[in-house]
Amino acid sequence: MPEAQYEFFIDPSRCIGCQSCVQACSECDTHKGQAMIHLEFVNRHYSTQTAPVVCMHCDSPTCAEVCPADAIKKTPDGVVQTARKPRCIACNNCVLACPFGVPKMNSGAELMMKCDMCYDRTSIGKAPMCASVCPSGALYYGTREQIEAQRPRSMPINQFQFGQQTISTKVHMMVPRTAQPEHIDVLSAMHDHTSGHDIFLMMHDE
Amino acid sequence: MVKRHPVRKAILWGCITTISLAIMIAVGSRELAHFDAALVAYTFATLFATFGITYRYTMWLQRPPTAMYWKRGWQMFFKPQRLLTNMRNLFTRTSSDFAANRFIWKRGKLRWLAHWFIMWGCIVAVAITFPLVFGWLHFASVPGSLDSYRAYLFGFALFDFPVDSIFAFLMFHGLVWSSFAVIFGVMLAMWRRMRDHGAASVQQFVEDILPLILLFAISVTGVMLTASYTWMRGYAFDFIAILHAITVIFTLLYMPFGKFFHIFQRPAQLGATFYKDAGATSEQAHCRRCGEAYSSRMHVEDLISVQKQLGFRYEVAGEVEHYQWICPPCRRAMFVLAQTKQWQGNFGDQMFSSMHEQPAAPRFGNPVISEGPLGHEDQANLHF
Numbered sequence: 331m332p333e334a335q336y337e338f339f340i341d342p343s344r345c346i347g348c349q350s351c352v353q354a355c356s357e358c359d360t361h362k363g364q365a366m367i368h369l370e371f372v373n374r375h376y377s378t379q380t381a382p383v384v385c386m387h388c389d390s391p392t393c394a395e396v397c398p399a400d401a402i403k404k405t406p407d408g409v410v411q412t413a414r415k416p417r418c419i420a421c422n423n424c425v426l427a428c429p430f431g432v433p434k435m436n437s438g439a440e441l442m443m444k445c446d447m448c449y450d451r452t453s454i455g456k457a458p459m460c461a462s463v464c465p466s467g468a469l470y471y472g473t474r475e476q477i478e479a480q481r482p483r484s485m486p487i488n489q490f491q492f493g494q495q496t497i498s499t500k501v502h503m504m505v506p507r508t509a510q511p512e513h514i515d516v517l518s519a520m521h522d523h524t525s526g527h528d529i530f531l532m533m534h535d536e
Numbered sequence: 537m538v539k540r541h542p543v544r545k546a547i548l549w550g551c552i553t554t555i556s557l558a559i560m561i562a563v564g565s566r567e568l569a570h571f572d573a574a575l576v577a578y579t580f581a582t583l584f585a586t587f588g589i590t591y592r593y594t595m596w597l598q599r600p601p602t603a604m605y606w607k608r609g610w611q612m613f614f615k616p617q618r619l620l621t622n623m624r625n626l627f628t629r630t631s632s633d634f635a636a637n638r639f640i641w642k643r644g645k646l647r648w649l650a651h652w653f654i655m656w657g658c659i660v661a662v663a664i665t666f667p668l669v670f671g672w673l674h675f676a677s678v679p680g681s682l683d684s685y686r687a688y689l690f691g692f693a694l695f696d697f698p699v700d701s702i703f704a705f706l707m708f709h710g711l712v713w714s715s716f717a718v719i720f721g722v723m724l725a726m727w728r729r730m731r732d733h734g735a736a737s738v739q740q741f742v743e744d745i746l747p748l749i750l751l752f753a754i755s756v757t758g759v760m761l762t763a764s765y766t767w768m769r770g771y772a773f774d775f776i777a778i779l780h781a782i783t784v785i786f787t788l789l790y791m792p793f794g795k796f797f798h799i800f801q802r803p804a805q806l807g808a809t810f811y812k813d814a815g816a817t818s819e820q821a822h823c824r825r826c827g828e829a830y831s832s833r834m835h836v837e838d839l840i841s842v843q844k845q846l847g848f849r850y851e852v853a854g855e856v857e858h859y860q861w862i863c864p865p866c867r868r869a870m871f872v873l874a875q876t877k878q879w880q881g882n883f884g885d886q887m888f889s890s891m892h893e894q895p896a897a898p899r900f901g902n903p904v905i906s907e908g909p910l911g912h913e914d915q916a917n918l919h920f
């Protein structure tokens with residue numbers, strides 16, 4: 331029987347902003363005490379919408395290509411690892427170049443740090459910390475069959491468009507099956523504020 | 537247009553440094569008069585390592601991002617209006633980051649302790665061994681005085697000292713002390729690598745374990761040589777000497793290829809700090825989505841240039857021009873909002889329509905250091 335192929339699927343629209351992933355991430359052994367996941371309010375003034383962003387582990391990682399110290403390496407199974415400590419010179423190139431805005435800069439330690447998909451866990455078949463605690467399934471680690479069975483109205487996609495550049499990733503994002511997009515055009519949200527519903531409290535006549 | 541030949545350039549530089557070192561050995565040892573023929577294998581291994589390290593370093597410098605940083609680092613350092621500050625910073629950063637390994641302390645106390653002992657053990661050992669092997673440094677009896685030694689550097693007499701002095705004991709056992717430091721550091725490093733789950737999951741034998749084994753082997757065999765002639769009447773001295781030579785020569789041959797190459801890459805960290813210093817006081821880049829400053833304009837423009845050289849096509853039609861002009865927080869927000877758009881009309885999600893101003897930059901759900909940003913630089917990158 332072939333070994334199950336586990337994959338990482340993210341569905342930000344399911345995120346409830348509970349911060350479980352942030353706390354769990356900081357417990358990962360490869361970056362003890364520091365959370366690599368980004369969890370942000372997209373526009374807190376108007377909406378509770380939150381954005382959980384993990385490293386998407388690009389097939390051709392821009393962060394690694396622009397690294398002057400050649401410090402970012404990809405494992406044979408496609409996980410783009412955090413900067414190798416002896417090499418990283420903390421230049422900030424990767425932080426600025428990542429199309430998903432993922433790497434963080436630990437200035438005191440002169441070290442870029444980022445999500446490495448909990449390699450200590452995923453390399454032995456365990457789910458990443460964030461996915462193991464996410465109560466809403468915004469971060470999901472499982473097989474293709476499992477996610478398709480649980481979310482029949484969604485489909486995973488791993489092609490993202492940034493201007494003229496297409497980036498394919500190891501991590502998949504869930505989109506509606508009815509939309510059937512070839513890729514997600516990230517710049518299409520350039521002028522979007524946040525999602526939600528306008529609520530008018532009729533407190534004044536005008 | 538002149539065609540670039542990176543390999544040819546690297547070979548040329550490799551030959552130049554190797555031949556230069558060979559000439560320096562010949563001249564420094566006074567036409568090999570003070571060269572110890574028994575150490576010839578070490579010399580040739582060093583010459584090979586010199587070629588290999590220069591070759592790799594030249595290839596590395598020709599990568600577009602490295603070439604950009606190399607050039608900019610020097611430009612920013614020698615900028616007349618910043619030169620004095622840079623000189624002061626060079627001294628403080630060399631002391632704190634290189635001599636004291638301050639940044640490794642921040643990465644982990646055990647990691648720091650191990651690295652500090654290994655580094656200083658190796659520096660002392662190299663400072664003693666290489667001049668001796670090259671015949672640049674030698675000792676001879678002082679004419680007319682059998683109780684004194686005279687130290688010579690490049691054939692010039694430096695100073696005399698009594699043979700039985702504490703100074704002589706400490707100096708002639710310099711490699712023993714450095715071996716102790718390296719052995720202690722290697723043991724700590726091995727202990728950490730065996731117990732730390734995070735380290736265990738990402739470490740590789742050739743990259744992380746082999747260097748420790750090599751350093752340990754060199755140090756132990758070196759100490760065994762001293763033990764053999766001091767307490768064991770030279771028992772198995774020849775065998776240990778050959779074993780020691782093999783470990784040292786293997787390490788020299790491994791240097792250009794493995795983890796030890798970071799010794800030569802690491803100083804680039806200084807260039808990065810001068811570049812960032814200059815960027816912090818120059819014009820800032822403002823995000824073309826939220827309008828907030830997120831980096832120096834110079835850095836963003838350099839990065840655009842590097843990305844083009846690497847074949848990336850992040851150009852964007854319209855006012856944005858290039859994706860690099862969008863700040864990292866807005867990239868994350870757009871990434872999520874682009875998915876939200878896909879769901880629009882499917883299950884009732886909708887975008888706010890009542891806002892007409894520029895979209896706001898997202899804010900971390902938990903802005904505590906470690907949970908959101910990791911430090912002051914992250915706070916600037918992420919608009920805190």
